[in-house]
Amino acid sequence: MKAVVIEKPGQAAVQSVADPTPKPGEVLLKIRRVGLCGTDLNSFRGKNPMVSYPRVIGHEICATVVEASSGHPHLTTGTNVTVSPYIPCGRCPACLRGRANACQINQTLGVMCDGALAEYFAIDAAKLYTASLGLEELCLVEPLSVGFHAVARGRVAADDAVAIWGCGGVGLGAIAASGFRGAKTIAIDMDDAKLALARKAGATDTINAATEPVHDKLLEITNGRGPDVAIEAIGLPATFRAAVEEVAFTGRVVYIGYAKEQVAYETRLFVQKELDILGSRNAQSADFREVIAMLEAGRFPVDSAISHTISLNETPETLQAWSTNPVAYSKIIVRVS
Known part of the structure; x- marks a missing residue:
């Protein structure tokens, strides 16, 4: 079968790779759509410290069940699904606390292990989610879930005012989640x-x-209070500090972005405001289900969020063009089949 492989930084190609053979408990999938995000771009550029080469990319997935697992009767042949791409160890402190999204040695598809930008893929049936959604919508569930998890970490409620720094893919998910919960949602x-x-x-x-x-x-x-919740989805020292400075007294600060350099704080504000300062990583099952509910309710501008739709064969040249001119692209969807 064909797959998109990043052979080394700056070099990607469509290659012939072995067909997947499902293990017990796994489901064979025909890949329909794969979304590309900043993680894939950084992997192509050689700026993702967690990736090794060569690597089949692809972790934002919409697929159709080809061969179902006998233990999961709802996953019948022809069912469209989306996929949770996180593979936890099940043994570290995070996993034992029921927070496998923050697994100490998590393996994410397309980063630490091969992803699904290929014609077929096999994965544990427990990683699959069904929904009454179109193919593009299913492909957006995982990237939106990361922002939804940040909003869940911030315990956002309808009576909150929420400020979100950054309207890229992850920030847009947090904006959608905050709005879906009925909060006053301020995008910056x-x-x-x-x-x-x-x-x-x-x-x-x-x-x-x-x-x-x-x-x-x-x-x-x-009304002079400051936001109850501040969510940082950019990863700059200035916005890391701004979240703490601008949030209301006894507010919650949630960090999704990775700062590209060390951040110097006026830590007095941590104590004086008695802040909850929270990290947010990946997503949990509840976040996937909440995204699906939002999309099924028609509450997200799917068509406006997708800037480019390409074929599998066009992916290598698109990665190169995206790397050269990143501002020209936002969400890229690869039509595999």
Whole structure:
């Protein structure tokens, strides 16, 4: 079968690889759509420290069941599914606490082990989710679930005001999740097009950090209180600090982004405001189910969120073009079949 392989940094190709052979408990899938995200771009560029080469990429997956597992009668042949791409160890402290999304030695498809940007794939049936959704919608479940998990970590409720720094793929998921829960949702970015998409996804208010005073606008929107929850989805020292500085007293700060360098804080605010400061990694089953419920309710602008749809054979040249001009792309969907 054909698969997209990153052979080494800057070099990807469509190659012939062995067909998968399902193990006991696994389901054979025909891959229909695969989404590409910043993780895939960083892997192509050689900037993802967790990836090794050569590597078949692909962790945002929509597929159709070809051969079902006898222990999962709901997964009949022809059923469309999406996939949780995280493979935990089951033994580390996070796994033993029931938080396998933060597994100490997690293996993510397409990063630490081969992914699903291929014609067929086999995976444990427990990793599959069915839904009454179209193929593109199923492909968006996993990337949106990461933002949904951050909102769950922040315990966002309908009476909260939530400020979200960053309207990229992960930030957009947090915006959609906050809006779906009925919260006042404030999207902050420097790109008007991303802010317009954030409005469609559920933001009640937007702030362009390049042209508007973020601090003043946040106070104006929240009646002088500051946001109850601050979610950082960019990964810059300035926005890491801003989340702590802008959040209300006794508020919650959730970090999804990885800062690219060390962050210097005025730690007095941690104590003075008595903040809950939380990390957020990957997603749990409840997050997948909440995303599916939102998509089934028609509450997300699927067509507007996808910037490019390409074929499997076009993927290597698209990765190169994306690497050269990243601002020209947002969500890329690969039509495999």
